[in-house]
Amino acid sequence: MTEDSPTPPDPQRKRDERRVFIFLVAFLFPIMAVAIVGSYGFVVWLSHRHPDGLRPGGTLYETPSAPPIAGVPKDSGRDVRNYPEQPPVIPHSIRGYQMDLRYNQCLTCHNRNVAPDVGAPMVSVTHYTDRTGQTSAEVTPGRYFCTQCHVPQTDAEPLVDSDFMPIEAVIERETARQAYGASQ
Numbered sequence: 063m064t065e066d067s068p069t070p071p072d073p074q075r076k077r078d079e080r081r082v083f084i085f086l087v088a089f090l091f092p093i094m095a096v097a098i099v100g101s102y103g104f105v106v107w108l109s110h111r112h113p114d115g116l117r118p119g120g121t122l123y124e125t126p127s128a129p130p131i132a133g134v135p136k137d138s139g140r141d142v143r144n145y146p147e148q149p150p151v152i153p154h155s156i157r158g159y160q161m162d163l164r165y166n167q168c169l170t171c172h173n174r175n176v177a178p179d180v181g182a183p184m185v186s187v188t189h190y191t192d193r194t195g196q197t198s199a200e201v202t203p204g205r206y207f208c209t210q211c212h213v214p215q216t217d218a219e220p221l222v223d224s225d226f227m228p229i230e231a232v233i234e235r236e237t238a239r240q241a242y243g244a245s246q
């Protein structure tokens with residue numbers, strides 16, 4: 063072998079190179095990628111240790127005591143409806159009442175044929191009327207799952223403010239405004 067003749071490829075060296083290549087591509091790079099993304103996420107998490115908004119006054123590390131569950135006011139009786147089409151709120155507890163495809167416990171008191179015996183108000187005729195205006199013998203499917211529309215009375219604080227005024231209050235306000243305007 064002379065000095066300037068190219069050295070023949072060394073098979074051992076080639077194998078080592080391939081091993082290093084596989085190690086880099088299959089292990090090191092993926093692990094580094096996971097480590098970089100993970101540590102970035104960790105930094106973001108650390109910098110948000112004090113969330114605001116949804117948990118007023120609390121951080122993720124505090125366990126504030128749960129607010130009391132809103133109660134059902136006792137003996138408050140039936141409530142006035144704020145407008146004629148309002149589904150009346152339920153003046154009694156409905157805890158544990160069964161209401162599924164097979165059985166509707168509400169109807170054991172509120173159905174047309176039992177209500178007077180039980181002393182409960184009958185569901186109104188709208189509950190027997192389907193969307194074509196046809197009145198059926200049974201409560202129609204659209205009115206079957208009572209709690210879609212009726213909720214029990216509760217002393218819970220409203221989650222969202224409302225400036226709704228019943229029509230009587232609106233009329234009173236407008237009458238007062240006109241009387242004031244006339245006296246000017």
Ligand code: HEC
Nearest residue numbers: 139140150151152153156159167168171181182183208212
């Ligand atoms: C054991 C019988 C009984 C069962 C069961 C029952 N109720 Fe009642 N419900 C009554 C009685 C009695 C009243 C009237 C209470 C009053 O006058 O203070 C009433 C009142 C109501 C009212 C108020 C109506 C109005 O005009 O103000 C609604 C709404 C109501 N119930 C819905 C339901 C729903 C929904 C269910 C099922 C989850 C249900 N009830 C189950 C007996 C029952």
Ligand code: HEC
Nearest residue numbers: 147148149168172183184185186188204205206207208211
């Ligand atoms: C799609 C909404 C909806 C569903 C579901 C529904 N209701 Fe009503 N309910 C109303 C509305 C609205 C009113 C008041 C206007 C009216 O009578 O239609 C009412 C009125 C009532 C009343 C008072 C009737 C009266 O003449 O004073 C009772 C009692 C009642 N519902 C019970 C029930 C029961 C029990 C169920 C389940 C079988 C039920 N409702 C399902 C919307 C609904």
